[in-house]
Amino acid sequence: MTNDARPLAGKVALVAGGTRGGGRGIAVELGAAGATVYVTGRSSTAGRSDMGRPETIEETVEKVTAAGGLGIPVRTDHSRPDQVRALVDRIAAEQDGRLDILVNSVWGADPLADWEHPLWEQDLDTGLRLLRQAVETHVITSRFALPLIVARGSGLVVEVTDGNTARYRGSFFYDLAKAAVIRLAVAQAAELKAHGIAAVAITPGFLRSEAMLEGFGVTEANWRDGAAKDPNFARSETPTYLGRAVAALAADPNIMDKSGRALATWGLYKEYGFTDADGTQPDWPAHWAEALEEEYGALGDPL
DSSP states (O other): OOOSSOTTTTOEEEEETOSSHHHHHHHHHHHHTTOEEEEEESOBTTBOOTTOOSOOHHHHHHHHHHTTSEEEEEEOOTTOHHHHHHHHHHHHHHTTTOOOEEEEOOOOOGGGOOSSSOGGGSOHHHHHHHHIIIIIHHHHHHHHHHHHHHHHTOEEEEEEOSOSBSSOOSSHHHHHHHHHHHHHHHHHHHHHGGGTEEEEEEEOSSBOOHHHHHHTTOOSTTGGGGGGTOGGGGGOBOHHHHHHHHHHHHHOTTGGGGTTOEEEHHHHHHHHOOOOTTSOOOOHHHHIIIIIHHHHOOOOOBO
């Protein structure tokens, strides 16, 4: 049984790439809405991924459970089909074959992105590794997880990206990966429509992730001090905002109306009324139009 406070009670979710950042925010807010959330990634108390970050899936699970859900950590390398198959088999066995929500938030490619050089000056192997980590992992995960959702005849697939317009994202392989993820949502939506299952892509605005806070030399407690380094940081948003957007989508009985679209926190807060952790409602395009459009041009229309 569900209620307004826990609309996802009884639902089972898989957040692939839930170690940190947007994935962590989504996992926690799905838990806050009452879901059982499998949190996966390569960074665990058993060892770190090659990103070298300290966050772990176990930390995310603690936050999921503290928020009111049930978090289950499963260390998984989503570039490994055998590991993803084993993960899905475990979910099926533990949840009587049930999976309602799949969030593809695997990234792990920050060390691979080259922001300094055009394509013809980049290392090809590194660029292709980025695509494998950021796109192939999503394909592999959907390939094995979708049969559980299809068997239920309802559900939601969420592809997490960066930006939802045709505007170039500043680095060739990064841009290609993030645009490809949107196309994954479109393609899955087309194939899942007959089964009553929705697939969407979603982007945050200026995301105040753990790595971003560290880069600005601040913590969440004093994050506003980061605006001294870049005034645009004052209009950033936490992973909670993205998480609440996804939780709202997952609870929407009319979610099929949005299937196949590239959505954003800044549009969804107007419809669902959610706020960021501090009660604000950041709107990145509004800030762009006010402070950045003259210098950088229009942000562009949604894809």
